[in-house]
Amino acid sequence: MNEWLKQKEMLEQKVRQKLSYPYLHKYIEKPEIEESRLLILMMPFTAEQLLSDDIQICIVSAALIQIALDTHERVIASSDYIAKDQQLTVLAGDYFSGLYYRTLAETGNIDMIRSLSAAVKSINESKIALYHQEHDSVSSIMESVYKIETEIIKQFYSVFDLQSFFPVVSHVLSAKRLIEEKHLFVTGEKSVLAEAVDSLEAWGNNPSLSVDGQHEMISICDQYINHAKAEVEQALHDRSVAGSVRELCSLLYNETFRNKTYPEEG
Amino acid sequence: MKVTMLYSFLKADIEYIERELEQAISSSSPSLRDASLHLLQAGGKRIRPVFVLLAAKFGDYRIERVKNVAVALELIHMASLVHDDVIDNAKLRRGQPTVKAEWDNRMAMYTGDYIFARALEYMTDIENAEAHRILSNTMVELCIGEINQIKDKYQYSQNLRDYLRRIKRKTAILMAASCQLGALAADVPDGLHQKFYQFGYNVGMAFQITDDILDFTATEKELGKPAGSDLLQGNVTLPALYALEDERLREQIMQVGEHTTKQEMAEIIHQMKRSDVLDRSRALSQRYLRKALVILDELPSNRTKKSLRDIAKFVGKRKY
Numbered sequence: 001m002n003e004w005l006k007q008k009e010m011l012e013q014k015v016r017q018k019l020s021y022p023y024l025h026k027y028i029e030k031p032e033i034e035e036s037r038l039l040i041l042m043m044p045f046t047a048e049q050l051l052s053d054d055i056q057i058c059i060v061s062a063a064l065i066q067i068a069l070d071t072h073e074r075v076i077a078s079s080d081y082i083a084k085d086q087q088l089t090v091l092a093g094d095y096f097s098g099l100y101y102r103t104l105a106e107t108g109n110i111d112m113i114r115s116l117s118a119a120v121k122s123i124n125e126s127k128i129a130l131y132h133q134e135h136d137s138v139s140s141i142m143e144s145v146y147k148i149e150t151e152i153i154k155q156f157y158s159v160f161d162l163q164s165f166f167p168v169v170s171h172v173l174s175a176k177r178l179i180e181e182k183h184l185f186v187t188g189e190k191s192v193l194a195e196a197v198d199s200l201e202a203w204g205n206n207p208s209l210s211v212d213g214q215h216e217m218i219s220i221c222d223q224y225i226n227h228a229k230a231e232v233e234q235a236l237h238d239r240s241v242a243g244s245v246r247e248l249c250s251l252l253y254n255e256t257f258r259n260k261t262y263p264e265e266g
Numbered sequence: 267m268k269v270t271m272l273y274s275f276l277k278a279d280i281e282y283i284e285r286e287l288e289q290a291i292s293s294s295s296p297s298l299r300d301a302s303l304h305l306l307q308a309g310g311k312r313i314r315p316v317f318v319l320l321a322a323k324f325g326d327y328r329i330e331r332v333k334n335v336a337v338a339l340e341l342i343h344m345a346s347l348v349h350d351d352v353i354d355n356a357k358l359r360r361g362q363p364t365v366k367a368e369w370d371n372r373m374a375m376y377t378g379d380y381i382f383a384r385a386l387e388y389m390t391d392i393e394n395a396e397a398h399r400i401l402s403n404t405m406v407e408l409c410i411g412e413i414n415q416i417k418d419k420y421q422y423s424q425n426l427r428d429y430l431r432r433i434k435r436k437t438a439i440l441m442a443a444s445c446q447l448g449a450l451a452a453d454v455p456d457g458l459h460q461k462f463y464q465f466g467y468n469v470g471m472a473f474q475i476t477d478d479i480l481d482f483t484a485t486e487k488e489l490g491k492p493a494g495s496d497l498l499q500g501n502v503t504l505p506a507l508y509a510l511e512d513e514r515l516r517e518q519i520m521q522v523g524e525h526t527t528k529q530e531m532a533e534i535i536h537q538m539k540r541s542d543v544l545d546r547s548r549a550l551s552q553r554y555l556r557k558a559l560v561i562l563d564e565l566p567s568n569r570t571k572k573s574l575r576d577i578a579k580f581v582g583k584r585k586y
Contacts, residue, residue, distance in 0.1 A: 102402035108395030
């Protein structure tokens with residue numbers, strides 16, 4: 001495990017090196033790879049496998065494209081004026097996206113380029129569907145959330161034929177997002193998910209939910225979160241899964257599902 | 267003369283590319299489909315796909331293979347325009363509302379990212395590692411060029427080299443890559459496809475310098491935006507760079523900002539027209555064009571060469 005964690009630090013360092021651009025960093029929020037996502041990218045590989053240049057390059061590239069998409073999420077939706085930091089945020093996202101492509105192109109890994117591009121396409125379609133409230137049911141909304149959070153990992157795993165790892169990590173990733181959205185909703189902040197659910201005809205298109213409506217919204221989130229939690233717990237008890245993987249799942253489980261209570265929820 | 271007449275023999279293939287572009291941006295999301303189509307239908311010269319096709323004519327021209335490169339490059343160009351409009355807070359492009367104006371910035375970001383992803387999907391049909399190295403380097407350099415444009419805003423101490431490096435990244439390298447990748451997709455031999463890069467690069471440099479001149483000389487109607495917009499936004503282009511050498515003009519130019527009125531800008535443009543700055547800028551554009559034509563002379567002779575020559579000359583002479 002220690003060797004594996006050393007590899008994690010090394011990969012983080014490689015990602016940081018790629019992202020280094022002093023002028024940009026003066027103006028934009030520092031780009032970071034979420035630790036859980038990096039763990040998930042590394043999870044199926046042993047410490048020895050992680051020594052492979054090809055695998056490292058693929059992990060770094062997948063991290064870069066995620067960072068590129070996350071960077072673009074920081075562009076303010078509407079404004080009559082665009083400040084320099086926002087202009088550079090747009091360009092930073094494009095730059096990181098270019099870096100992911102170049103990193104893979106340098107080794108001729110066209111398969112991974114194809115797969116990650118497919119993921120980005122699907123993610124943006126889902127983001128727009130969510131943002132523009134194009135859904136007609138709660139389940140299709142959740143499907144979009146699921147795609148947004150998991151598509152990069154799914155495509156990454158498919159290139160290495162590691163699909164068996166996907167179900168458990170997909171539950172972790174989608175649950176993390178739902179927990180965040182629930183928190184936003186409960187604290188009165190803007191929640192894209194809540195707005196999408198709110199827009200459904202069955203909800204009466206009511207921009208300001210009644211108390212019952214709010215409880216219903218939280219209940220929906222909890223339903224999906226609890227289902228994801230149960231699936232991950234099952235994976236943790238599955239003796240056929242390698243010990244190191246279970247250890248990592250345990251780390252992710254604790255990070256995602258433990259200590260997530262908020263005063264507003266009581 | 268319309269530029270499309272210069273490659274009329276490619277009409278069927280260009281129409282095929284146009285249909286492929288529409289296919290490329292189709293999506294299950296109605297909003298995304300609308301936004302992408304909105305941009306596609308706003309038009310454009312499609313100069314990058316044209317260069318791809320023309321360069322490919324020097325090799326084993328198979329439209330089914332070459333179209334992937336042509337579509338990819340035009341999609342990359344489209345994606346960059348969507349994001350550029352967010353950066354510039356632009357309300358109009360080619361007389362039509364921009365994606366960000368019609369929807370909002372968030373929609374424009376997602377649309378641009380989607381289109382870029384589609385571009386790479388098309389490009390991955392080309393199983394040529396060198397092609398991907400060229401294109402990916404071009405993408406990164408393009409971004410660096412745009413970042414430097416922001417960095418260089420209102421920087422009146424910049425020099426000619428700064429400007430040329432900026433426009434190389436901003437414009438010339440994508441045109442260069444269009445030519446080179448078209449040649450590569452048609453298996454044009456090593457050594458020769460690098461000449462296509464050089465040709466496209468020099469045409470691209472001339473194209474951007476001409477664009478920068480037109481920002482001062484064309485009318486608001488022709489430009490689709492007020493004359494002198496580059497300077498108003500702090501972009502120090504070649505004519506302005508030359509104008510800064512004149513003490514009186516320098517003083518006027520350094521005062522320019524978002525508060526500058528149309529009349530004030532008209533007066534500056536009038537002074538610039540009276541000076542030699544525009545002629546000097548045109549002369550530099552012509553130098554790049556001559557370089558492009560010299561390189562073209564080194565390429566094998568065929569019918570396509572005439573089209574490339576005519577397009578290069580058109581670039582240098584265009585009025586808007």
